């Protein structure tokens with residue numbers, strides 16, 4: 686008898702539940718905020734926005750958070766100026782160089798080659814033409830110029846401003862200068878930086894550059 690009652694209750698309950706279901710209306714929502722967020726949805730239409738649209742232009746004379754000012758124009762003149770004036774603000778250290786080398790392998794080596802000789806895999810497969818060697822005497826490769834082409838790209842080369850941060854661009858530039866030096870058979874940037882620091886220390890001790898020169902002559 687008990688089982689009959691139980692079965693009866695079960696049938697009654699499911700019949701009641703099913704009868705409540707109406708496929709023309711939305712169902713009950715538990716935790717409705719999971720479906721309908723409290724915040725405004727991207728591209729949603731809301732009365733508080735002009736034209737009911739959320740995607741609006743930023744107010745005039747404002748800059749987005751994290752925006753970096755870059756004064757050089759995306760033009761041949763801009764590149765020349767950056768090459769001449771712009772200096773790497775980060776010191777040459779093993780750490781900066783190592784990070785630069787890693788990022789270079791990721792982003793640049795496919796075209797420019799591990800050695801910077803312009804013989805990356807895409808160059809060998811002729812997917813991209815006209816990739817220069819950093820030692821090309823017809824090009825003035827300077828840290829500022831390397832930074833600039835990462836910001837804007839140059840002809841077939843795209844911009845890397847969206848992929849690497851300001852610091853990373855300079856670390857890459859450091860590594861590229863190192864590659865250029867080794868292609869030219871010159872001492873690497875770390876060595877050059879150490880010599881420069883020593884010279885600065887020596888001339889600092891003697892107060893004049895002339896003394897520093899004679900000091901190193903005596904060695």
Ligand code: HEC
Pocket residue numbers: 789792793794795796797807813814815816817824825826830831834835839840841842843845857858861
């Ligand atoms: C898709 C292939 C490709 C990739 C990837 C690439 N480059 Fe280039 N790059 C080129 C080409 C092609 C040129 C020659 C552009 C020209 O002069 O028309 C060039 C030129 C350059 C130059 C010489 C600019 C000058 O002043 O003459 C530098 C420096 C340079 N690239 C650095 C980089 C760095 C750093 C990266 C990685 C962040 C990179 N490139 C990634 C194709 C590439």
